[in-house]
Amino acid sequence: MAYEFMRVEVRDCATTHFWFDNWMGVGKLIDATGAIGTTYLGLTRRALVCNAVSGDGWSMRNKRSRRFQLLYNQILAEQVPSVDRGSDLVLWKQGEDDYKDSFSTTNTWEQIRSKKPKVDWCRVVWFSQNIPRYAFITWLAIQNRLSTGDRMRSWGITQGCGLCGEQDETRDHLFFACPYSFTVWEGLVRGLFGRRTNPDWSITLNEIKRSRTSQLDTILLKLIFQAVIYHIWRERNSRRHQGKWTTTDQIHKVIDRSMRNRIVSLKYGPQHKHAGLLQRWFQLTS
Structure with missing residues (x-):
C-alpha cells in the first residue's frame, strides 16, 4: 500500500x-x-x-x-x-x-481513509473542551453501540433496567426516559432548558445540536450531556456488576465536581474561558 x-x-x-x-x-x-x-x-x-x-x-x-x-x-x-x-x-x-x-x-x-458524509451530531461529541472518556461513551451512545438490554437480547441475554426496574432496557430508556436518569439530567439542565426539558432521546439530542446565542451555555450544555451519559452508564454498570448504589444527589455532586475540575483545567489550555464558564456554572447550580 x-x-x-x-x-x-x-x-x-x-x-x-x-x-x-x-x-x-x-x-x-x-x-x-x-x-x-x-x-x-x-x-x-x-x-x-x-x-x-x-x-x-x-x-x-x-x-x-x-x-x-x-x-x-x-x-x-x-x-x-x-x-x-x-x-x-x-x-x-x-x-x-x-x-x-x-x-x-x-x-x-x-x-x-474511507470518507462518509459528515454527521450532524459531531460537534455534540467532539469539541475542544470535552473530557475524552466522556466523549467516547457519548459517541457510543449516539450510535447506539452501548451494551444495553435490547442489544444483549440478540446475544440470548435478558436484562432490564438496573436503575428503575423497567423490563425493557434500551438506549432511549436509559437516556433519559428512566425516572432515575431523568432526575439527574433535569436537575442539571433546568437552568438551561427550563420547562423544555424532555425525557425523549431524539428531542434532547436535537435540542443540544441547536445553535445558541451564548457560547458559554453551548459548551456547558454539551459538557453536562456527556457527563450525565458517562455517570449514568457507570452507575448502571456498578449496580449490575458490583451491587453498589448511588443516589441522584450523590451523582449530582460527582458531576458538579467533574464539571468544575474540567472548567478550571481550561485555564491552562489555549482557550482562556474558564472564568466565564465557572461563573455561569455557579449560576446554574446555585
Whole structure:
C-alpha cells in the first residue's frame, strides 16, 4: 500500500532499481513486462537505472522488438540521467499527481481513509473542551453501540433496567426516559432548558445540536450531556456488576465536581474561558 505513494525522481540514477522502483510513474516495470522483460531488455532483475544508460543516451537490447515497443518509447522519452543533477530523490504522494520530497500524515490519511458524509451530531461529541472518556461513551451512545438490554437480547441475554426496574432496557430508556436518569439530567439542565426539558432521546439530542446565542451555555450544555451519559452508564454498570448504589444527589455532586475540575483545567489550555464558564456554572447550580 505504501508503494503506491512512492515515486523516484531519477537524477544520477545510481540508487534507483530499474524494475522495482516507480521511476516512470507507471509502477513496477517488472509487472508490466513480466519476468521475460529482463531477457528482452538485457537487464537483470537487480539492475539499476544507470545500467540502462550508456554515455549520453539510453542503451537497451532489442529496441526494435514489437513486444515492448510502447515501453521502449516511454523510456526514451524520459530525461537521460546525469551525475550533474545530483542524487536520486524519493518522493511521496501528497495528492492527485502531486509528489513532494516530504511526508505528510494529513495528506496521506485523506487519501487512504474511507470518507462518509459528515454527521450532524459531531460537534455534540467532539469539541475542544470535552473530557475524552466522556466523549467516547457519548459517541457510543449516539450510535447506539452501548451494551444495553435490547442489544444483549440478540446475544440470548435478558436484562432490564438496573436503575428503575423497567423490563425493557434500551438506549432511549436509559437516556433519559428512566425516572432515575431523568432526575439527574433535569436537575442539571433546568437552568438551561427550563420547562423544555424532555425525557425523549431524539428531542434532547436535537435540542443540544441547536445553535445558541451564548457560547458559554453551548459548551456547558454539551459538557453536562456527556457527563450525565458517562455517570449514568457507570452507575448502571456498578449496580449490575458490583451491587453498589448511588443516589441522584450523590451523582449530582460527582458531576458538579467533574464539571468544575474540567472548567478550571481550561485555564491552562489555549482557550482562556474558564472564568466565564465557572461563573455561569455557579449560576446554574446555585
